[in-house]
Amino acid sequence: MTQSQRNALIVGASRGLGLGLVETFLERGWRVTATQRSPSPDLAGLDAQSLRVETADIDDDAGVAALHDRLADQRFDLIFVVAGVATQAHDPLHAVPREVAAQVYLTNAISPIRFAEAFLDRLAPGGSLALMSSILGSVSLNASGGWENYRASKAALNTLARSFEIRHRADNVSVLILHPGWVRTDMGGAEADIDVATSVTGLADVITAQLGRPGAHYLDYRGETLPW
Ligand SMILES: NC(=O)c1ccc[n+]([C@@H]2O[C@H](COP(=O)([O-])OP(=O)(O)OC[C@H]3O[C@@H](n4cnc5c(N)ncnc54)[C@H](OP(=O)(O)O)[C@@H]3O)[C@@H](O)[C@H]2O)c1
Numbered sequence: 001m002t003q004s005q006r007n008a009l010i011v012g013a014s015r016g017l018g019l020g021l022v023e024t025f026l027e028r029g030w031r032v033t034a035t036q037r038s039p040s041p042d043l044a045g046l047d048a049q050s051l052r053v054e055t056a057d058i059d060d061d062a063g064v065a066a067l068h069d070r071l072a073d074q075r076f077d078l079i080f081v082v083a084g085v086a087t088q089a090h091d092p093l094h095a096v097p098r099e100v101a102a103q104v105y106l107t108n109a110i111s112p113i114r115f116a117e118a119f120l121d122r123l124a125p126g127g128s129l130a131l132m133s134s135i136l137g138s139v140s141l142n143a144s145g146g147w148e149n150y151r152a153s154k155a156a157l158n159t160l161a162r163s164f165e166i167r168h169r170a171d172n173v174s175v176l177i178l179h180p181g182w183v184r185t186d187m188g189g190a191e192a193d194i195d196v197a198t199s200v201t202g203l204a205d206v207i208t209a210q211l212g213r214p215g216a217h218y219l220d221y222r223g224e225t226l227p228w
Contacts, residue, residue, distance in 0.1 A: 005050070007031045007124070009076045011058060011115060012083025014040035016185035017132065020200035021082065026050055028204065030078075033071065058083050058111040068118050078207060079119050080130040081112040086187050089150040101149045108153035113160045116175075120168065126212040128174040131161050135179045135220065140227045158218060158228060165216035172214040178203060179220040 008025050012018045013034035019042050022034045031050045034043055037057045044053070056067040058081065085107045088096045096104075112131050123129060136147055137154030158177055165175040180203055182193040202221030210217060218226045 005029060005031050006077040007033075007074065008078040008080065009033045009035075009071070009074075009119070009122070011035045011056070011079070011081045012132075013043060014038070015042055016187065017180055017183060017196060017200060017203075018082035019043065020196040021080065021203065022046065022051070024200045024204045025078075028208075033074065033076075035067070058115050059107055061114065064115055064118055068122070071122060074122060075124040075127075076119075076122055077124050077127040077211065078130060079116070079123055079127070080132070080207075081115050082132045083112070084108050084132055084187070086147070086150050089147045091149075093148045093152075096149050104149050105153045105156060108150070109156035109160055112157060113164055116161075116164055120173070123173075128176050128207065128211050128213070130176040130178055130207060131157060133157050133161075133177045133179055133218065135226060137179075138218075138226055138228060162216045169214075174210070174212050174214055175216040176207060176210055176213075177216060177218045178206070179218075179226060181221045 008030050010018055010022050010032060013022045014036040022032050025032050026048045033052045033054055035054045035056045036043055054067055056063045058064060085104055087100055087104050116129050134154045135141060136151045137158045139155055142151060161175055161177050165173055180199040182188055183199045184190060184192040184195050199221050206219055206221060206223045220226055
């Protein structure tokens with residue numbers, strides 16, 4: 001590790017965009033701690049001295065607290081909560097069982113903010129907290145409907161992220177609320193617009209350009225500001 005080497009914590013990195021972000025930041029010379037819920041062959045297959053793999057489920061407060069303890073010696077320039085779910089995303093809200101709808105809301109909106117709160121003391125000065133939202137979380141851009149419960153969960157994440165930033169404004173906290181594009185992952189599907197490499201390259205550029213910028217900023221992977 002060099003003195004100037006940046007340090008990232010990527011949460012939800014077993015596959016998809018999280019895994020792609022880990023690879024990209026490692027390629028860019030960052031030190032990376034990547035979390036998985038269960039052993040990820042893809043993460044295990046990365047041969048990098050600057051990579052540390054940890055295990056945590058963001059819905060498990062005790063597990064998140066244990067991770068916080070294990071990383072007590074670390075300060076991160078970037079803490080990025082990528083984890084998310086889209087269970088029964090294609091069904092209208094009334095067709096989604098209440099417990100399923102509630103779980104999507106817990107994982108996509110409540111748990112990322114609770115994680116942010118728990119790890120704020122691990123953010124280095126001049127660093128940023130990033131949250132993986134979606135353009136579907138924009139209320140004003142919802143002209144086509146669909147993905148009802150998922151949309152609502154990401155809109156809730158955006159609202160909670162803004163409140164989090166306001167609550168910590170005296171500390172000049174930097175909160176980046178990011179849309180990765182529509183990406184070909186397990187969640188995005190094969191018909192999506194862009195591949196993982198395009199998305200994570202753009203996201204890493206945006207994060208690097210915005211690192212430490214105080215306030216809450218809702219941006220896509222090209223750096224465009226999105227309306228709430
Ligand atoms: N793909 C897109 O087009 C798109 C567009 C907009 C936003 N997003 C958002 O981008 C993020 C990543 O999506 P993706 O496309 O990479 O999806 P993905 O391929 O389905 O991967 C989801 C990741 O989240 C992890 N995860 C889910 N629940 C978790 C929990 N409770 N605790 C810890 N990790 C958990 C998964 O871990 P396991 O392997 O253990 O399940 C996996 O690593 C999500 O927040 C998603 O909403 C994606």
